[in-house]
Structure formats: structure tokens, C-alpha cells
Amino acid sequence: MTLPPFLRAATGPLRIMMQDRLAVIGLCVLGVIIAMALFAPLLSTHDPRHINEIEDGSVLQRGAEGWELRESLGPLALNDAAHHGGESIIVGRGGMGWAREGAGDWEALDLPTEADLHAVALTPEGRVLTVGEDGVILLREGGAWLPVEAPEEAHLRGVVWLDEASALMVGTGEEIWLFDADTGAFTEIDSPVGRGFPLQSVALDVGGTALIVGERGLAIRYDPDDGSATLERLGSSRDLNHIHISDGGAALVVGERGTLLRREDADGGWSADDAPDTRAMRAGWIGDDGQAIAAGRNGLIMEWDGTAWQIVPTQSERHLRALLVVGDEMLALGSDRFVSRLLPPSREHWFGTDHLGRDLFSQNVHGSQIALLVGFLGATLVVLIGTNVGLIAGYYRGRTETVLMRTVDVMYGIPFEPFALILVLLFQPSLTIVILAVSLLTWRTVARLIRSQVLSLRERPFVKAARVAGASDLRIMYLHIFPNVLPLVFLELAIIVGVSIIAEATLSFLGLGPPQAISWGGILHDARLSGAWRTAWWWNLPPGILIMTTVLSVFFISRSLEVVANPRLRARQ
């Protein structure tokens, strides 16, 4: 096949490039990066700005130094736990249940419900009641779990056995139900308030009565002897979330905004303790010897050291909802949806997550857009200015050249990075100012190079011939001389694309990049600012590797363009 001469001329440089293996690799890699930028929304697995959260059946165990993360029990949050004798039972969201004998392994229970379970209670003889959303009540009798029909629609939050046969349940509509396990009958107890305040938790007190706590500091004592429910004052008007009473009568009530109410023994009064943190507390536990634990949101666990509550280090920020203490073993259970921050790479997050739980793979994919935009736009601007200045200076010579080249000299006196910094800082970061900062000084090199080429070209016979033929200056400059410096222009373009990409990354790394934009330098800026970069290698590595690969591929291409631009190099190889 014969090609027209101008096409054949165009394929020449391309053939030379194709012979250079590094240039071919460079072209391929750059192609991949460009594709990445174009199809970023399709390629990214998550919204790069979305804060990712996960739910987890988290288990933390008290170790020597603090609370340590143990293997999770399933993907759903754990809400409550109870034990009696050797048996322990945990219930959670979505009808999840776990049981174990002694210190054995946890086994998943097959519960006949999908509803969220909020509370569980055991009798010494092994009867178990668990209650939850939508009036779900399950009774384990013998070995089987039987659904119990609730007397009416209710969201149940707490359950406690008063004796082997009867249990008390409380719900969010101020329901207080007495349940007879032998007959399956319910008795609805009238609350002394009766305004529909949610009740959250119930515990058996010494002397056989039950103490119920709920929102706005509500506390109700139920006495099974006369069936009466009376209001009790605990000394707080905050929402109370959980109550635990030890066998000996020590009691702990926890609630919102770090509320901690403690009673040292059955006869003592309630005292409101100072909490070292004011986050919501969701579960409390107190022993006969006065030892007490409170657990709450964001992995907050406090322990009573005899005189004050102390925050104990925990290995996770999960939201804790229940405490299970069996002998020496202490477990804290959770967790609702918590921000999945600083996760190492996994199948869900290929490059892990950052300190705000954002997906780093998606951020890296989106970062290519800004890098290439600034890289190519900046370089085009630079080459446009530099080539024209070089052409004009070299062609006209005389005073024009002096003025232009003195300007270039002055620019060589301005340090690039500090100047870009000052420009961006003085005029607020924006995409335009970043591109401007990147390109305002860089054209000095291009202008010098092009000028020196033009100086020799303008003395060539073909330029003289054109001049004799009456061609105008513009025509000679742009139609006769310019095509001859074109290879050099492309070479400079390639080099400056690389320089611009690094310059943009540098500005972004210093926190001066285009605001709101996701860029590779910006990811590293976040990493450094958060302080987590010293441990989270998955956060540091990918953006740097991407910058390096992109610039490297551009340099490889520029090397073979150099061969095109400078035929002497061709002879050498």
C-alpha cells in the first residue's frame, strides 16, 4: 500500500518511537492512566468522598493493657448478652443469636425471627427469653425456641426474670408487661407516668423487685408482691440506657452524655458520678465488690477504680452496646454502623480507607483527572508561550530579542517552588491559579531552546528563498520555520507535562491544590496531616507510585521524541 508523501513523513517519527521499547511501554502506561481519568466514575468502586461505614458483631476483651479486639461474631451488631451458670447467650440485630457453654466457642443460634433483638435473660433452670423490635418475643423451653405472641404491637427493649416462671418486659411505648412462662399469659402493668416515654432497660433488684429505667431519667420500681409500679428518683433527667444490679445490691445505671448513676449497696442512695467523657454510654456492669465498667459509643470504655471513673484504652472505635462478665473474662460487645477508618486493603476496599473512612482506591482513580488536566493544560500553555516568545525573539532579533530574552533572564532569577507558593497563597487556591502557578515560570526554558534553534534556522537558504519570494514575516515564522522546530516543541511538551504533574502534586501536597478536588498530592497531604501515614502504608504508597508511573511514562516518551528531534542521536544507537 502506498501512502501519500505527507502521511509517510508523519509515520516516520512514529516508527522510530515504536522501535524504542521504553517509549512503547510509556505510551501504553500513559494510555491506561488517561483511560483511568476518562472513566474514573465507572472504574471507582465507591464515591471517593463518601464516608464508609460498616456494621459488625464486634467483641472486645479486657486484656492486661486495655480492651483488645477479638474475632467478630458475624456481620451484625450485638445488642445484649446474659449468662447463668455455665451458659452465655448474646443477641443482636437481624435475629442474630450466639450461645456458648462454659468458655467454649460461640455457636450461632438458629432463631425463628429476622427482627432486631434487644435484650436477653436466662433463668437458673435454663429458660431463656429474648425480646426485640416489632413485639418479637422468643422463649426457649427445653431445647426449642418458641415465638410468643405479644399482646399488642410494641418495640421491646428490656427483659428480666423475676422468678422461674414470670418475667418482666419493657418497651419504647412505656409498656411494662408481666409474662407468665407457664401459661403464656401477659399482664399489662400500668406505668405511673403513662405518657409513652420509652423504657430502655430493666434489672432485678434485691428483695425481688425490678427496677426499670428509661428516657428523661425515668425510673420505675415494680413490686411483684402487690403488682404496683411506682416512680423512683435516681437523680438525673438524662436519657438512661441501661441498668445492672449485682447480686449483692450494687447498681449502675448508664445513659446519654456520659451519665453514670451508681449505688454502692442495696440500702445506699444513688450518686451521679463525674464521667471523664460525655459520649453516650450504652451498657454498664457492676460487681458486688464495687468494681464497675461502663461502655458506650466510639469504643469508649470507662472503669471505676474505687475513687473515680477512668477511660481505658480500647483497640477500636466501634459502638459498644453490651457487657458480658463471666468470672474473670470481661467482654464488650457492639457494634452499630461505625466509620470504617484506616482499614487495610480488603476485597471491599482495594486500597484500604483513610482516616475518614473514605475509599482510597476511588480517590486514587479520581486523582488522575486533576493530574492529567493540570499536566496537559499547563504544559500546553507553557509551550504556547515559550514557542512564540522563542520564535519572535529568534526571528526578529534586535531590540525585540533583547527585551524578550532579558525577561527570560529575569525569570531565571525567580525560584520556581516558592514563587508558585506565594502566588497560590496570595490569590486563594483555585484550578486556574494552580495552572497559572505551574506555567508562569516554566516557559523560560522553552523560550531559550526554541530561540537558539530559530537563530540558526533563519539563516538557512529556504528562509532566504521565502523572503525573496516576498513571504511575510508571519508566514516565514509560522509556515517555514515553525514546522522545523516542531519536533523540539513536542519534546518540550512531553517534558513539561511531567514537570507540571509533579508541580501540581507538590502544591496539593502542601495543601494548596485546587480546593474540593481529589488529587494524588492531596491524598498524601491528608495522610501527612492525619498523622496516620506512619502506619497506614496503603495510604502513602499508591498515590506516589501513580505520580511516578505517570511522569516516568511521559519521560520515556520524551526520550524517544528526543531521538526524533535530534537525528544525530539516531545515528549513535
Next chain:
Amino acid sequence: MSRRGYLFKRVLQAIFSLWIIATILFFLFRMGLPDPTAALVTEGLNAEQRAAIRAQFGLEEPLWRQYVLFLGNAVQGEFGTSFSYRAPVADIVWERLANTMILMLAAIVLAYVIGVPLGAWLSWRRGSRADTTGIFIGLMFRSAPMFWTGMIAILIFGVGLSIMPTSGMRTLPYDADGWWDKILTLDFLWHAALPVLIVALYYLGSPLLIMRNTMLEVYGEDFIEMARAKGLQERDILYKHAARNALLPVVTQLAVTIGLAAGGQVVVEVVFSWPGLGREILNAVRTSDFPLAQASFLIMAAFVITLNLLVDILYTTLDPRVTFQ
């Protein structure tokens, strides 16, 4: 043109450049920060004190008067008092500049001491696997942003192996009598090692590639054929005959690099908490400490121009072929 005439002309040019840069800087700052003392409100200064400072910098005067005042002060080396340090700006800037220069010069020297012989060796092994690998590594460090390589180096040597200090110039606390006392210690060298290495690796690419390419050109020349014909060892031809003649473009590049060294590498200073001038400019403009930012930049530019000038003059003595034009 005579040598003396050339020198005179170059010095005039340098002064002219500096004046233009000072002018650009002045108007840039007046455009970007119309009231530089606004930042002082947060410092707890009342309107009266601010007015005093405004008067000190002549901010109430018409623009042209401010400009003249600025130029006059700059010529006398009088840059006012830093807002954040409450100390004369000039003292701060000179110390920071020295810190930057020692880092940059050490790195540049290291890069050229390694790069030049390595480039010559690569050209000798041209086309081999070693050649390709060498080019690849040189370009790789040239392509990797320094703040990233710096962070990785800190991760490996500072955090992972914990054998290297990762920030500052000295182990704190220390007291030194003057700057030299601070520099001439093993502790300082230990602190400088990582940042110098990172900057050197970045600069390594250019002497390496320029040397390699010029050597390839030199190999084609007649005197190399001649040396071969005489039966000299390949090694001697490489280092004694070819390398010497290939040095000129490398020296040119070295001159340009040293000329711009005062500009420093802001990110390296930031990553390694190196108290250099670049980091100072960044902090100054972030805290709107405009006397410090303005003076830092101007002194930095003056230093770059002076270095360029010195290098140019030195160059004319090194290479007699350079004509005084």
C-alpha cells in the same frame, strides 16, 4: 568585548533583574494582601497598635511612596520586624538561607559525584541490561515527587527500622554557640543524611543521563579512534580521554542547578521539618507574616541571581571557548 566589560555588563544585568523581581513582588503582595495587618487582629493587637505598624511600613501613603520606601529599605537590608517571631526579619532569613544552602549543596555535590562516573560507565556499557537499568532508575527518581520519596524514606529508616532521625537538624534540646557550632557535629550529619540523600537521588538523573549521552557523542570523535589505535586500555580511554571531553555539558547543568539551589526544595524541608528558607516562606504566608514572606522571597531571589552571576563568571574562566557576548 573585554573581560572586564563583560563582567560589568553581567553585574548590571543582575541588578536590573533583582529590581524587576522586587517590583513584581511588591505589586503582587499589595494585590494579594491589601491590608497585611489584618492578620494581626487575631494576635490581639488593637486598632491603634495596628495603625503604628501600618505607619512603620508606610501603608497609609500613596502606592508610589510605598514602593519607593520598600525599595529604599530593601537596598539597606532593612526588612522590618516579623509579625510571628517579633524579631528582625533579616536575622531570621539569613540563618534559614544558610540551612537551605547546606542541604542543597551537599545534595547536589553528592548527586554529581555519583552521577558523572556512573553516567560514563553506563555509556561504556551502552545497550546492555546495566545501561537500561541505570537509565530507568535515574529517570524513576527524577519522576517520583520528593515529598513522597521522603515520606517513604522516613517510613523505612525512621519508623520501620528506627535507625535514623526524621525531623529537624539536631536532637532537641540543644544549645549551640552560633551557626557553625550547630553544623559541625556528628548529630547534625546524622540528621542531614536522609534529606540530603532524597534530594541527591532526585538530582542524580540529570548528570547521569547528560554524561551518558555526551560520552556517546564523544566516542564517535577521531581522538578516541586514535587512542584505540594506540592500543590503550578501554578503561583509560573511557575515563582519561573521553570523560574529560564530555564534562562540559555536565558542568553547564551543574551551574544551572547550583544557580537555582537557593530556591531550595520546599517539600523536602517540610517533610523533614528542616528549618530552611522555603519552609519559612510557606509558614510566613500561611500565618500572613508578610514582612517575613516578602523578605524571604526577595533575599532568596537575590541569592539565586548572585549565584547565577558567579557561576557565569566562573564558567568563562573554565571554558576559554565561551566568548564574552
